[in-house]
Amino acid sequence: MTTNSTTAPDLSWIGDITMAQLERNPYEPYERLRREAPLAYVPVLGSHVATTAEICREIATSPDFEAVITPAGGRTFGHPAIIGVNGDIHADLRSMVEPALQPVEVDRWIDDLVRPIARGYLAKFENDGRAELVSQYCEPVSVRSLGDLLGLQSVESDKLREWFAKLSRSFTNAAMTEDGEFANPEGFVQGDEAKAEIQATVDPLIDKWIAEPADTAISHWLHDGMPPGKTRDREYIYPTIYVYLLGAMQEPGHGMASTLAGLFSEPDQLEQVVDDxxxxxxxxxxxxxxxxxxxxxxxxxxxxxxxxxxxxxPAGTPVILSYGSANHDTGVYEAPTRYDLHRPPLPHLAFGAGNHACAGIYFANHVMRIALEELFESIPNLERDTSSDVEFWGWGFRGPTSLHVAWEV
Incomplete structure (x- = not known):
C-alpha cells in the first residue's frame, strides 16, 4: 500500500536575503518568493511581504487591512505622513493634496509648467552630442516641475535632487535585527540632515503664506478647508511635505528614465515612439x-x-506590498522582464491600489509625457551610449542610476 504525502518546501533561504541583495537586484529573490512563498515573513525586513499581483491587490483593497508606514518610513517622515494614516486624518490629508491634482485642474496648467522646464534643460546639452540623462534631464525636470508646483521656486534643482536622494536612503534603511531594532541607525543621519535643511528653507515660506496666501500647493495645504483665520499646523503638514519631496519628486524622473532604458533595449520600438x-x-x-x-x-x-x-x-500584522514584484508576475504578464511597448494593455500596480493609491497619477504621467515629447522632438536620433552599462538601484524606490546617451549633432 502506498500513501501520498507532500513535504513543505524548505524556505530557510528567505533568512539569507540581505538588504544589499535587494537594493542591487530584488527581482531574483522576489521571483523565488512568488513561486514558493508569495506571502512570507522576510527577516531582514522584519515584515511579511506580498509579491504577486493578486495578493498585493487583495491586501491593498481589503477592508481587513489599513495603511501603515514601514518602520524606516516612519522614522524618516514622522507622523502623520499621508501614506501611513487612516480614517479622518487620511481623509483630511487627501482633501488637502488632491484638489490641485485632479485631471481637470492639472490640464489647466501642466503644459505651461512642464514644457518650458523641459526645453530649458534640453537647451543646456542638445548641441553636445552626448549626455547623462538621469542627472541632466529626467531628475531635474521632475524635481523642478514639482518644486515649482509646491512653491519652492527659490530652491535649486540640484538641492531638490539632493533632498530626495537623502530621504530615499533614509526611507529604505529598512534592515532590522532579530529583536526588532534598526540594524543601521546611522543610515538615518542623511535623512535627518535633509529634513533640517527643508524646514530651514520652508519655514519662512510658510510664515509668509500664512499671512499672505499664494497660489502654491503648500499654501493651499495650509488654508484650504480651514475655518476663516485658521490654518493647518506646519507640524501637521511637514510629514506629507517630506513624502512629496521623496516619492513625488523621484517618481516621474525615474519613471521616464526607466522608460528610456526599456526603449533602448528594443531599438525598433524606440524608433516607433520617436516617429509617433x-x-x-x-x-x-x-x-x-x-x-x-x-x-x-x-x-x-x-x-x-x-x-x-x-x-x-494575526491582527496587527504588517505586510509590505511589493508592487515592483507584482508587475513582474508571470501569472499576469508574459515574459515580464522584457520591455514590450506592444504588450496587451493590462493594468499594473506601479501607482498602487485602493484608497491609498498615488494621488499624483495624472500629474506624474503628464510630466513624463511632456518631457519625453520634448526630448524626442529635440534629439530624434538619440541612442544609448553602449560604452557605459545601465545600472538600476533600489528596493523601496528603483530606477537607473545613470543613462548615458549619444547622438550626431
Missing part, C-alpha cells in the same frame, strides 16, 4: 510596469485575524 509621439503614454505605462519607481515602499497592517493566500495573519 502618440505612443509615448503607452511607452510610459510599460516603463512603469517594467521598472516601478515605487518598487516596494508601501505597507498595510491587518485590523483583525485574517487568512490571505493560505497564510494566517
Amino acid at each position: 509621439p502618440a505612443l509615448i503614454p503607452r511607452a510610459i505605462s510599460e516603463g512603469m510596469r517594467w521598472t516601478s519607481p515605487i518598487w516596494s515602499a508601501t505597507a498595510r497592517i491587518s485590523t483583525k485575524p485574517v487568512t490571505v493566500a493560505g497564510v494566517d495573519l
Whole structure:
C-alpha cells in the first residue's frame, strides 16, 4: 500500500536575503518568493511581504487591512505622513493634496509648467552630442516641475535632487535585527540632515503664506478647508511635505528614465515612439510596469485575524506590498522582464491600489509625457551610449542610476 504525502518546501533561504541583495537586484529573490512563498515573513525586513499581483491587490483593497508606514518610513517622515494614516486624518490629508491634482485642474496648467522646464534643460546639452540623462534631464525636470508646483521656486534643482536622494536612503534603511531594532541607525543621519535643511528653507515660506496666501500647493495645504483665520499646523503638514519631496519628486524622473532604458533595449520600438509621439503614454505605462519607481515602499497592517493566500495573519500584522514584484508576475504578464511597448494593455500596480493609491497619477504621467515629447522632438536620433552599462538601484524606490546617451549633432 502506498500513501501520498507532500513535504513543505524548505524556505530557510528567505533568512539569507540581505538588504544589499535587494537594493542591487530584488527581482531574483522576489521571483523565488512568488513561486514558493508569495506571502512570507522576510527577516531582514522584519515584515511579511506580498509579491504577486493578486495578493498585493487583495491586501491593498481589503477592508481587513489599513495603511501603515514601514518602520524606516516612519522614522524618516514622522507622523502623520499621508501614506501611513487612516480614517479622518487620511481623509483630511487627501482633501488637502488632491484638489490641485485632479485631471481637470492639472490640464489647466501642466503644459505651461512642464514644457518650458523641459526645453530649458534640453537647451543646456542638445548641441553636445552626448549626455547623462538621469542627472541632466529626467531628475531635474521632475524635481523642478514639482518644486515649482509646491512653491519652492527659490530652491535649486540640484538641492531638490539632493533632498530626495537623502530621504530615499533614509526611507529604505529598512534592515532590522532579530529583536526588532534598526540594524543601521546611522543610515538615518542623511535623512535627518535633509529634513533640517527643508524646514530651514520652508519655514519662512510658510510664515509668509500664512499671512499672505499664494497660489502654491503648500499654501493651499495650509488654508484650504480651514475655518476663516485658521490654518493647518506646519507640524501637521511637514510629514506629507517630506513624502512629496521623496516619492513625488523621484517618481516621474525615474519613471521616464526607466522608460528610456526599456526603449533602448528594443531599438525598433524606440524608433516607433520617436516617429509617433502618440505612443509615448503607452511607452510610459510599460516603463512603469517594467521598472516601478515605487518598487516596494508601501505597507498595510491587518485590523483583525485574517487568512490571505493560505497564510494566517494575526491582527496587527504588517505586510509590505511589493508592487515592483507584482508587475513582474508571470501569472499576469508574459515574459515580464522584457520591455514590450506592444504588450496587451493590462493594468499594473506601479501607482498602487485602493484608497491609498498615488494621488499624483495624472500629474506624474503628464510630466513624463511632456518631457519625453520634448526630448524626442529635440534629439530624434538619440541612442544609448553602449560604452557605459545601465545600472538600476533600489528596493523601496528603483530606477537607473545613470543613462548615458549619444547622438550626431
